[in-house]
Amino acid sequence: MKQKILKHIRKANAYISGEDLSSVCDISRAAIWKHIQELRHDGYDIEAVPNLGYRLVSSPDKLLPEEIKFGLDTKIVGKNIYHYDVVSSSMDTAFKLALESSDEGTVVCAESQHAGRGRLGRSWVSPKSKGIYLSVILRPHFSPNEAPRLTLLTALAVCEAIKKITGIDCQIKWPNDILVNEKKVGGILTELNAEMDRTKFVILGIGINVNTKKNFLPARATSLKEEKSEAISRIELVREILRQIDHLYLVFQKEGFAAILEKIKHLSSTLNKRVKAISQGKEIEGQATDIDKDGALLIRKDSGFLEKIYTGDIIRLR
Amino acid sequence: MKQKILKHIRKANAYISGEDLSSVCDISRAAIWKHIQELRHDGYDIEAVPNLGYRLVSSPDKLLPEEIKFGLDTKIVGKNIYHYDVVSSSMDTAFKLALESSDEGTVVCAESQHAGRGRLGRSWVSPKSKGIYLSVILRPHFSPNEAPRLTLLTALAVCEAIKKITGIDCQIKWPNDILVNEKKVGGILTELNAEMDRTKFVILGIGINVNTKKNFLPARATSLKEEKSEAISRIELVREILRQIDHLYLVFQKEGFAAILEKIKHLSSTLNKRVKAISQGKEIEGQATDIDKDGALLIRKDSGFLEKIYTGDIIRLR
Numbered sequence: 035m036k037q038k039i040l041k042h043i044r045k046a047n048a049y050i051s052g053e054d055l056s057s058v059c060d061i062s063r064a065a066i067w068k069h070i071q072e073l074r075h076d077g078y079d080i081e082a083v084p085n086l087g088y089r090l091v092s093s094p095d096k097l098l099p100e101e102i103k104f105g106l107d108t109k110i111v112g113k114n115i116y117h118y119d120v121v122s123s124s125m126d127t128a129f130k131l132a133l134e135s136s137d138e139g140t141v142v143c144a145e146s147q148h149a150g151r152g153r154l155g156r157s158w159v160s161p162k163s164k165g166i167y168l169s170v171i172l173r174p175h176f177s178p179n180e181a182p183r184l185t186l187l188t189a190l191a192v193c194e195a196i197k198k199i200t201g202i203d204c205q206i207k208w209p210n211d212i213l214v215n216e217k218k219v220g221g222i223l224t225e226l227n228a229e230m231d232r233t234k235f236v237i238l239g240i241g242i243n244v245n246t247k248k249n250f251l252p253a254r255a256t257s258l259k260e261e262k263s264e265a266i267s268r269i270e271l272v273r274e275i276l277r278q279i280d281h282l283y284l285v286f287q288k289e290g291f292a293a294i295l296e297k298i299k300h301l302s303s304t305l306n307k308r309v310k311a312i313s314q315g316k317e318i319e320g321q322a323t324d325i326d327k328d329g330a331l332l333i334r335k336d337s338g339f340l341e342k343i344y345t346g347d348i349i350r351l352r
Numbered sequence: 353m354k355q356k357i358l359k360h361i362r363k364a365n366a367y368i369s370g371e372d373l374s375s376v377c378d379i380s381r382a383a384i385w386k387h388i389q390e391l392r393h394d395g396y397d398i399e400a401v402p403n404l405g406y407r408l409v410s411s412p413d414k415l416l417p418e419e420i421k422f423g424l425d426t427k428i429v430g431k432n433i434y435h436y437d438v439v440s441s442s443m444d445t446a447f448k449l450a451l452e453s454s455d456e457g458t459v460v461c462a463e464s465q466h467a468g469r470g471r472l473g474r475s476w477v478s479p480k481s482k483g484i485y486l487s488v489i490l491r492p493h494f495s496p497n498e499a500p501r502l503t504l505l506t507a508l509a510v511c512e513a514i515k516k517i518t519g520i521d522c523q524i525k526w527p528n529d530i531l532v533n534e535k536k537v538g539g540i541l542t543e544l545n546a547e548m549d550r551t552k553f554v555i556l557g558i559g560i561n562v563n564t565k566k567n568f569l570p571a572r573a574t575s576l577k578e579e580k581s582e583a584i585s586r587i588e589l590v591r592e593i594l595r596q597i598d599h600l601y602l603v604f605q606k607e608g609f610a611a612i613l614e615k616i617k618h619l620s621s622t623l624n625k626r627v628k629a630i631s632q633g634k635e636i637e638g639q640a641t642d643i644d645k646d647g648a649l650l651i652r653k654d655s656g657f658l659e660k661i662y663t664g665d666i667i668r669l670r
Contacts, residue, residue, distance in 0.1 A: 154550055177632060178544060179497045179662060185548060209548065226496060226546045230503055230527065231632070231663035232472055314495060314549070344497060345549035 035059065036069045037100050043080065043090045044104070051087035093269070095163055097143040101269045108280035110139035111170060118142070120162075122149040125225055125239045128169035132227065132235040138173040141276065150241060152221050153210060153345075164246040164257075166268055170238045170279060174287070178228035181236055182344060183291045183329040185210050185224045186298050188238045191278035192220055193301050196242075199271045200262055205303035208322075208331050209345050212242070213303055217256035219243050240275065244268050291327055299325055304348055309333065313346025322348070353377065354387045355418050361398065361408045362422070369405035411587070413481055415461040419587045426598035428457035429488060436460070438480075440467040443543055443557045446487035450545065450553040456491040459594065468559060470539050471528060471663075482564040483575075484586055488556045488597060492605070496546035499554055500662060501609045501647040503528050503542045504616050506556045509596035510538055511619050514560075517589045518580055523621035526640075526649050527663050530560070531621055535574035537561050558593065562586050609645055617643055622666055627651065631664025640666070 038059055043050055056063045070080055070088060077094025093101055099115035106112050114137055121127045121144040128142040144167045150158035160167050172184070192212055193204040196219075204220075205213045212220035223239035243257035245265050251257060258266045285293050299305060304322045311318045311333060320335040326342070333341045356377055361368055374381045388398055388406060395412025411419055417433035424430050432455055439445045439462040446460040462485045468476035478485050490502070510530055511522040514537075522538075523531045530538035541557035561575035562584050569575060576584045603611050617623060622640045629636045629651060638653040644660070651659045 153548065177662060178499070178546075181496070182548060224548050226544065228496075228544045228546075230471060230500060230542050344495060 035061065035065075036072055039066060039069050040073060040078070040090075040100065041104075043088055046089075049083065049086040049089045053087075055088065095268070096145060097166070097168075097268060097272055099143075102141075102143070102273050102276070104273075106273055106276060108139070108276055109284060111280040111283070112139060112141050112276040113137065114140040116140070116142045118144045120144065120146045120148060123147050123151055123239075124167050124169040125151065125223060125237055128171055128237045128239075129225065129227075132171045132237060136171055138171060138235075139280075140171040142169045142171075143167070143272065152223060152241070158221065158241045159243075159246075159250065159252060159255075160241070161246055161250050163268075164250070165244050166240060166242040166272055166275070168240050168272065168275075170240075170276075172236045172238060172283065174233055174236060176233055177231045178226055178233050179328075180291075181224055181226050181228075181233065182209065183286070184236055184238060185222050186325070186329050187282050187286055187291075187294060188222045188224070188240065188279060190294060190298050190301065191282050192222070192240060192242065192275055195271060195274035195278045196258065199274050200258055200266055202258060202261055204301070206298060206301045208302060208304040208325065208348060209329075214256055214258070214261050216303070217254055219256050219258060219261070238279070242271070244271065291329070295325065295327065304331065304350075308351045310349045310351055311341075311343055311346045312349070313343045318343065319351070353379065353383075354390055357384060357387050358391060358396070358408075358418065359422075361406050364407075367401065367404040367407045371405075373406065413586070414463060415484070415486075415586060415590055417461075420459075420461070420591050420594070422591075424591055424594060426457070426594055427602060429598040429601070430457060430459050430594040431455065432458040434458070434460045436462045438462065438464045438466060439485075441465050441469055441557075442485050442487040443469065443541060443555055446489055446555045446557075447543065447545075450489045450555060454489055456489060456553075457598075458489040460487045460489075461485070461590065470541060470559070476539065476559045477561075477564075477568065477570060477573075478559070479564055479568050481586075482568070483562050484558060484560040484590055484593070486558050486590065486593075488558075488594075490554045490556060490601065492551055492554060494551055495549045496544055496551050497646075498609075499542055499544050499546075499551065500527065501604070502554055502556060503540050504643070504647050505600050505604055505609075505612060506540045506542070506558065506597060508612060508616050508619065509600050510540070510558060510560065510593055513589060513592035513596045514538075514576065517592050518576055518584055520576060520579055522619070524616060524619045526620060526622040526643065526666060527647075532574055532576070532579050534621070535572055537574050537576060537579070556597070560589070562589065609647070613643065613645065622649065622668075626669040628667045628669055629659075629661055629664045630667070631661045636661065637669070 052063045055066050079091040081089045124142045124144045146162040147160035150160035152158045189206045210222040220242035225237040227234045245259045246257040309322045318341050320333040323334045324332040330342045370381045373384050397409040399407045442460045442462045464480040465478035468478035470476045507524045528540040538560035543555040545552045563577045564575040627640045636659050638651040641652045642650040648660045648662050
């Protein structure tokens with residue numbers, strides 16, 4: 035009922051009388067008032083003016099499911115959204131939900147993480163309500179060695195969403211970083227639970243520095259706010275990210291990875307650069323020439339030999 | 353203390369007096385008697401003869417940790433062994449233990465499974481105390497796409513152990529079946545929990561029809577007892593399997609997969625045969641020419657094109 039009332043206040047886009055609300059929601063005016071109080075408690079600023087009625091002044095700066103779902107026209111992603119004020123990591127929470135057989139497309143959003151992490155267990159700074167820390171559960175019908183492609187798919191989804199909401203051009207630093215002006219603004223983490231030829235589930239993790247101030251960020255990192263010099267709506271961005279993942283995931287399933295690979299290459303900050311890759315304890319230096327249909331990076335060594343690496347740290351040389 | 357008493361009775365290999373037991377274990381003769389009663393309750397047949405003492409007549413036909421550990425000289429595998437009368441699947445139990453950060457090498461043994469499974473969720477018949485249903489937790493430092501090699505490693509370990517304990521020659525039907533005389537006697541299941549470039553843990557599952565009678569087995573399956581026409585000690589076989597896994601895993605880690613690949617190829621029932629492979633919904637027909645360093649099967653199609661498949665169902669043609 036709370037959500038229904040909110041929907042109508044929002045839809046009114048101006049004042050809506052208690053009487054109208056009462057009639058459209060089919061509950062008493064006293065009950066309406068009770069729910070309004072609850073919404074205010076949740077952080078909604080709702081003005082109540084005698085003879086005019088109620089008006090939504092502002093929504094809380096929280097990634098609340100009802101806010102994200104408003105106008106979300108996805109097929110799979112975001113049908114279920116869980117929101118937490120604080121978690122150890124949205125990955126852990128999503129993992130537990132997936133083990134309890136949560137549906138494909140289930141999303142976990144957190145305002146903050148006390149053990150946010152990146153690749154190889156590195157930490158991810160997650161200040162409260164400044165960034166986006168979310169995880170998506172997928173249950174793709176593919177073998178586990180296809181999972182790395184989902185990392186790139188998600189990176190592409192994040193770049194497209196950021197461009198659409200903020201106008202900022204991002205790049206994908208293979209295999210899983212999102213850059214703005216060569217500084218890190220986000221990262222993707224993919225976790226996998228699988229048998230040999232059956233993926234049980236994949237968790238896509240997304241961390242983005244949205245409104246984080248520079249002094250809270252690690253060196254060589256940035257936030258969208260720092261780049262744009264204005265605050266960004268986290269809700270709009272999350273909604274667009276879920277839309278993009280939903281869209282690209284459907285394309286990927288129907289037409290294959292090749293259908294989105296060109297876009298990924300186009301946004302790559304790694305291709306056609308001289309790089310040093312540190313992968314599985316091995317160092318490989320050469321020219322990054324291609325990302326192939328497995329999502330792997332091809333590096334042409336000075337010997338002419340082409341190395342294919344599935345993951346690793348990339349350092350740009352020169 | 354129970355285990356200590358058992359160890360001494362076993363070591364005596366004949367009668368050991370209550371007095372000697374009491375002195376070597378440093379507890380009263382009455383306490384010794386109490387523990388003997390408990391051991392009998394566990395299924396140990398212990399004879400007690402006045403003036404002679406105690407003698408072990410037989411051990412229970414159960415895969416008890418203390419039985420398996422007796423003489424087990426492994427470095428990693430089997431340091432912790434959990435035993436259950438019945439589980440849904442030893443895979444599920446091991447998975448939960450691994451999530452609770454059980455050590456590498458932890459083993460789960462079950463007398464029976466009510467939801468034993470094979471590849472792609474197919475069921476695995478698990479009659480009580482007739483077969484071996486066990487899972488091993490490993491925490492290898494490799495990327496998830498190396499996991500298929502562990503399936504073959506485990507298959508090799510099982511073949512070597514069966515040969516050593518029963519003298520029966522087994523073959524490996526790529527990717528995960530164990531055959532005797534072209535009939536299925538066992539299977540391997542590998543489950544994986546990983547991030548992109550970090551394997552958190554792998555569960556190796558082993559199912560073997562040991563003393564199962566023909567009428568309890570699916571068509572085209574057999575048991576070691578059926579093949580050998582005599583009952584096999586499950587405990588000795590489990591102990592040898594753990595030894596073999598321990599040994600091959602250490603070789604694999606030190607010297608790489610190549611160091612064990614020749615043996616796997618040698619035992620392969622698939623190589624140099626004309627086959628139809630059904631992999632990821634695709635059918636590939638041709639000559640199975642090689643198993644490569646990734647553990648993948650190479651099939652030479654009639655067109656001359658070489659297909660590499662990572663997993664699938666193989667049907668032998670002609």
